[in-house]
Amino acid sequence: MRNALVVTIAIVSGLVLGCSKGVIPSENLSRAETAIKSAQTTEARQYAPLDLRIAEDKLAEAKAALGREDYDGARRLADEALVNAHLAEKKADSARAKLAAQEMRNAIEALRQAVRVP
Numbered sequence: 001m002r003n004a005l006v007v008t009i010a011i012v013s014g015l016v017l018g019c020s021k022g023v024i025p026s027e028n029l030s031r032a033e034t035a036i037k038s039a040q041t042t043e044a045r046q047y048a049p050l051d052l053r054i055a056e057d058k059l060a061e062a063k064a065a066l067g068r069e070d071y072d073g074a075r076r077l078a079d080e081a082l083v084n085a086h087l088a089e090k091k092a093d094s095a096r097a098k099l100a101a102q103e104m105r106n107a108i109e110a111l112r113q114a115v116r117v118p
Contacts, residue, residue: 024066025075032059032078035085039092048091055084 036055044052058081065074 022071022075025062025071025078028075028078028082029059029062029066032062032081032085035082035089039085039089042089042092043096044085044088044092046092047095048088051084051088051091055081055088058084 032055036052036059039048039052039055058077062074062077062081065071065077
């Protein structure tokens with residue numbers, strides 16, 4: 001009888017813990033929002049618009065999941081938004097670096113042309 005009570009308590013505890021809503025992923029959402037804002041300041045909207053849009057959409061989906069109290073889904077979506085925001089920011093950085101390199105090549109070529117002219 002005592003063993004049955006212990007097993008029953010263990011099963012009920014497992015069900016209660018397994019069905020709990022979990023912890024609100026506020027830190028994940030905050031990190032994703034910060035990363036998106038950072039990407040926007042690096043001109044990601046110009047150089048990586050698709051990746052930035054995906055990040056913004058994932059964040060919106062995360063907030064909707066949070067509203068439904070789907071904390072695991074919200075956490076996952078916020079983490080995906082964070083990754084996409086970082087990707088957008090890095091793509092923008094890369095595009096700006098490529099432009100700067102091209103400008104430098106153009107300046108070097110202009111100097112070469114100026115040196116060649118008698």
